[in-house]
Amino acid sequence: MSTSPAATSAHPERDALRRSISNTLKGSAGNLVEWYDVYVYSVFALYFESQFFSAADKNSTMYVWAIFAATFLMRPIGAWYFGRFADRFGRRRALTVSVSMMAGCSFLIAITPTASQIGIWAAIILLLARLLQGFATGGEYGTSATYMSEAAIPGRRGFLSSFHYVTLVGGHVLAQLTLLAMLSFWDKPEISTWGWRIAFGIGGIAALVVFWLRQSMDESLQASSIEAAKEGRAKASGSMYELFVHQWRPLLLCFLITAGGTVAFYTYSVNGPKMIQSAFAGDDVMTGTLINLGVLTFLMVLQPLGGWLSDIVGRKSLLVFFGIGGVLYTGYMVTALPKQHDALMAFLILAVGFVILTGYTSINAVVKAELFPTHVRALGVGFGYALANSLFGGTAPLLYQAALKTGHVNTFALYVTAVIAVSLVVYVFFLKNKGPNWLDGTRQ
Numbered sequence: 001m002s003t004s005p006a007a008t009s010a011h012p013e014r015d016a017l018r019r020s021i022s023n024t025l026k027g028s029a030g031n032l033v034e035w036y037d038v039y040v041y042s043v044f045a046l047y048f049e050s051q052f053f054s055a056a057d058k059n060s061t062m063y064v065w066a067i068f069a070a071t072f073l074m075r076p077i078g079a080w081y082f083g084r085f086a087d088r089f090g091r092r093r094a095l096t097v098s099v100s101m102m103a104g105c106s107f108l109i110a111i112t113p114t115a116s117q118i119g120i121w122a123a124i125i126l127l128l129a130r131l132l133q134g135f136a137t138g139g140e141y142g143t144s145a146t147y148m149s150e151a152a153i154p155g156r157r158g159f160l161s162s163f164h165y166v167t168l169v170g171g172h173v174l175a176q177l178t179l180l181a182m183l184s185f186w187d188k189p190e191i192s193t194w195g196w197r198i199a200f201g202i203g204g205i206a207a208l209v210v211f212w213l214r215q216s217m218d219e220s221l222q223a224s225s226i227e228a229a230k231e232g233r234a235k236a237s238g239s240m241y242e243l244f245v246h247q248w249r250p251l252l253l254c255f256l257i258t259a260g261g262t263v264a265f266y267t268y269s270v271n272g273p274k275m276i277q278s279a280f281a282g283d284d285v286m287t288g289t290l291i292n293l294g295v296l297t298f299l300m301v302l303q304p305l306g307g308w309l310s311d312i313v314g315r316k317s318l319l320v321f322f323g324i325g326g327v328l329y330t331g332y333m334v335t336a337l338p339k340q341h342d343a344l345m346a347f348l349i350l351a352v353g354f355v356i357l358t359g360y361t362s363i364n365a366v367v368k369a370e371l372f373p374t375h376v377r378a379l380g381v382g383f384g385y386a387l388a389n390s391l392f393g394g395t396a397p398l399l400y401q402a403a404l405k406t407g408h409v410n411t412f413a414l415y416v417t418a419v420i421a422v423s424l425v426v427y428v429f430f431l432k433n434k435g436p437n438w439l440d441g442t443r444q
Contacts, residue, residue, distance in 0.1 A: 023151040023218050024160050028167040030099050030210040034140045035171025037102045037133060037203040041068060042270055043175040048196040051114045052122045065398045067127050071134030072394025079386035082139025083379030087238030091147040094139060096211060101136040103207030105129040110200035142382015149369035149439060161366040162307025169300040176293045183286055237375040247380055250371035253430060254384030260423025261360035262393030264326050267416050268353045271400045275338040276346050291347050299354040306362025314433030315367045322359025323424030327417055329356055334413040370437035392419055
C-alpha cells in the first residue's frame with residue numbers, strides 16, 4: 001500500500017490487518033453498488049419489458065436479453081481503458097470514475113420515457129445507458145479485483161479478496177430484496193408501470209454515496225509508480241503492447257480460467273433464478289422471489305468460507321472442485337430446475353449448484369491477480385476477464401432464452417458443460433496449488 005501508517009505502529013501486524021479489513025470493506029461497498037446496478041436490470045426485466053417494447057411484440061423478451069448481452073461487448077473496452085488508467089494513475093481514481101458513470105446511467109434509465117411516449121427512442125436510450133454501464137463494469141471488475149487482492153495481507157488473501165464476490169453476489173441479493181419489498185406493497189402492474197424506476201433510482205443514489213466513500217480508501221499502487229507514469233517514465237505500465245507481447249501467457253491463462261467460471265456463474269446465478277421465477281409465476285410469484293432471495297444469500301455467505309479454505313488447501317484445489325462439479329451437475333440443474341414446483345426442492349437444486357460455483361467465485365479475483373506483475377495487473381485481470389465474460393458469460397442468458405424458445409435446452413446444457421470442461425483442463429494441468437506469485441513478491 002502506498003499509505004502504510006502501520007509500519008511505525010507498536011503493533012504493526014495487528015494494525016496492518018485492521019487497515020487491510022478497512023480498505024477491503026470500502027472497496028467492497030463500491031463493488032456492491034455497481035453490481036446492484038448491473039443486476040437490477042435482470043431482476044426487473046420481466047416488469048419493465050413492456051415499457052420499452054410493445055407488449056404485442058412476441059420477441060420483446062429476446063430484445064431485453066439481447067440488450068443485456070450487448071452490454072458485455074463494452075466490457076473489454078472498459079477493461080482496457082480503466083485497467084490502463086489504474087495501472088498508471090492509481091486504483092482508487094479509476095474506481096471512483098467507474099462508480100460515477102454507473103450512477104449517471106442508473107438515473108438516466110430511471111427517468112427514460114416509455115415506448116408509448118417516444119417510440120423506439122425508449123429502447124435506444126436503454127441500450128445506450130446499458131452500454132455505458134457495461135463500459136464502467138468492465139473497468140470495475142479488474143480494478144476492484146486487483147485493489148482488493150493487493151489490499152489483503154499475505155496468508156489471508158483468499159479470505160479477504162473473497163469479499164469481491166460477496167459484494168458482487170450481494171448486488172444481486174439487494175436487487176432481489178428490492179423486488180420483494182415492492183411485491184409486499186404493490187401488484188405487478190404497479191411495479192411494471194413505475195415501481196421499476198424506483199429500483200434504478202436507488203442504485204444511482206447509492207453510487208453517489210460510494211463516490212464519497214471511495215475518497216478515503218488507501219491507494220494500493222505505490223506512489224513512485226504513479227509519479228513515474230505522470231512523468232512519462234513508466235511506458236510499460238498499463239500498456240497493451242506489454243500485455244500482449246510480454247505477458248501473453250498469464251493473459252491467456254486468465255481468459256481460460258474465466259471462461260468456464262463465467263458461463264457457470266451466469267447460468268447458475270442469472271438463469272437459475274429466472275427458472276425459479278418462471279416456475280413460480282402467477283399466484284406463486286412471492287414464493288419464487290423468496291426462494292431466489294434465500295438461495296442467493298446462501299451463495300453470498302459461502303464466499304468467505306471458500307476464500308478461507310483456499311488459504312489453507314490452495315487455490316487450485318477449489319478450482320478443480322468447481323470444474324469437476326460443474327461438468328457433472330450442470331446438465332441436471334438446467335433440465336430439472338425449471339420443472340420444480342416444490343419450493344424446498346427448487347431451493348436445494350440451485351443451492352447445490354451454488355456450492356459448486358463457490359469453488360470458482362470465492363477465489364477468482366486473487367487467482368487472476370497473482371498471475372500478473374504490478375505494472376499491468378489491473379489491465380491484465382480486467383481485460384482477460386472481460387474477453388471471456390463477453391464471449392461466454394453475458395451471452396448465457398440470451399442463449400438460454402433462445403434454447404428455451406426453440407426447445408434445445410439440452411444443447412444449451414451441453415454447451416455450458418463443455419466450456420467448464422475446457423477450463424477444468426487448465427486448472428488441472430496449468431495451475432499450481434501453492435507457490436511463488438507476483439502478489440507476494442516472490443515470483444521473479
